[in-house]
Amino acid sequence: GAVVSQHPSWVICKSGTSVKIECRSLDFQATTMFWYRQFPKQSLMLMATSNEGSKATYEQGVEKDKFLINHASLTLSTLTVTSAHPEDSSFYICSAREGRLFSNQPQHFGDGTRLSIL
């Protein structure tokens, strides 16, 4: 149980393109979803937290107009990297959690999306 599907797993595109990444909870309802960015050999950096039906909460330093997050249903959240540039190249990982805010339920992670901007 607790499977999170992330798609696509790999994207290569030209600078200036917008890229959408999907995160789906397959067998549970995800009240809260999280988006992370991970640089090589480093830990995960939280970008934003989204709760179904409300606006995402972005971490300090993350441009919300650059990284658009939508959590329209209890099983789907999307991250759109708008007008991507080479510096946006990274490994993006989503996670999903059951339960209400402040839950002690663990986060379940997708397999990540490798984004390469040429």
Place this chain on the structure above:
Amino acid sequence: AQSVTQLGSHVSVSEGALVLLRCNYSSSVPPYLFWYVQYPNQGLQLLLKYTTGATLVKGINGFEAEFKKSETSFHLTKPSAHMSDAAEYFCAVSFSYNQGGKLIFGQGTELSVKP
């Protein structure tokens, strides 16, 4: 401020040897504690968690961890390493009162297993 420290960015053990990955946290209140494993080019998989109750927690793949409040530690162990255990391991904490329960991660420890 809350933080998580994993001692040793890289640990190398021989196959069949004990695995010990260290994790200490800094917090004035007991957190929820998690260990995750990450294989190359993949997301994170939950190994085990501690929320309340018994302080010795057993997880998947033969791993276990013990919450020691007095030492603010949550070290991960496995009696006998397998080659398939080679991966990156992350310790993480969250708090019931804090910011939607988001995870605070340690820096990660890369485990290598020698044949």
